Amino acid sequence: MAGQQGIDQGGATDIDVTVGDCVTLGGTMSAATIDEAVCGSPESNYRVIAKAEQNTQCPTDADQVYYETLNGTEQGALCLDIDWVLDGCMSIPTGTDDPHRVDCTDPAATNVERVTAILEDTTDVAGCSDGGYTYPERRFTVCTESVTT
Template sequence: MLTFRERNWAILVGMGAIMVPITSSAACSTAAPEPQSPSSETVTPQVSFADLPGQFPQPATLTDSGSADAPVGGCVNVAGSSTRASLTVADCASPMATYRVIQRVLTPDQCVADADRPFYYRDSQAQWTACLDLNWDSTYCINLDSVVTKVACDDPAATHKLKPISVQPDTTTLDGCPHTGYPHPARHFTICTETQP
């Protein structure tokens, strides 16, 4: 089974996008990713998911191209199908803001290894890649379906909801998460989550 990061490597070329797994030759899947399971029950809660320690790798950008479309530190919405994805800037507090731009580089292989997803754009004038993390927000759940959305945690129509419950800094594992989570081993933090009914 492909991981969330592997299923969501989108390449936008002109008006189309294709999903490209980075470490597996398996076909792309639209099934919701499964968060990793923890190995202990300790949680250190944090209120804000907007300012995660170590979230932005250095250098933050390797190109000026795409600065208006994918500003580092800003938020975006990735919509559309895996073959025709689109990226739109969104207010980070908005339910439309599903991802945060953590880095902007030329090609997807230049993104920090534990970015949740890259979005590659190329046309006759420019080429750039937005390296993206899920835009966790304590007021919404993230619904990990074929298209990632932010939803109310009690939304009965959303079937793959995860609620962020804490951030564990200075770790590469899920040891501090009581339920599930998303470790970022290259940047040394983990988002602890809880699956919602």
């Protein structure tokens, strides 16, 4: 998808992924866990949109950044967006929890958003029927609808 096709600016992390790959990110800020995942799979919650030597080099509208340090010096960063899939559902928690893919009809899931469209070259949800998420630096919008079960 346009806007999620960043570049590899260097840096090194223990996980060997390339731009466009997907991951499962979890844990906490000080003890994060990350593993490779198939994009669009139940395990995948983020897509690698760029790689950088330092997290400050990631797009300012990235959904998440994963970076590793050694002796207090940053070694590399992965710039991440939610792994949005058209017609797929994600539970988008509030606070510091990470999003996770859910079945759109799961009655136990909360804060579920279904992707209805992905609009390029716009920074406004006006083209969406029910709302969405904007990425102003990279100029795209993910339209979603809230799903209640």
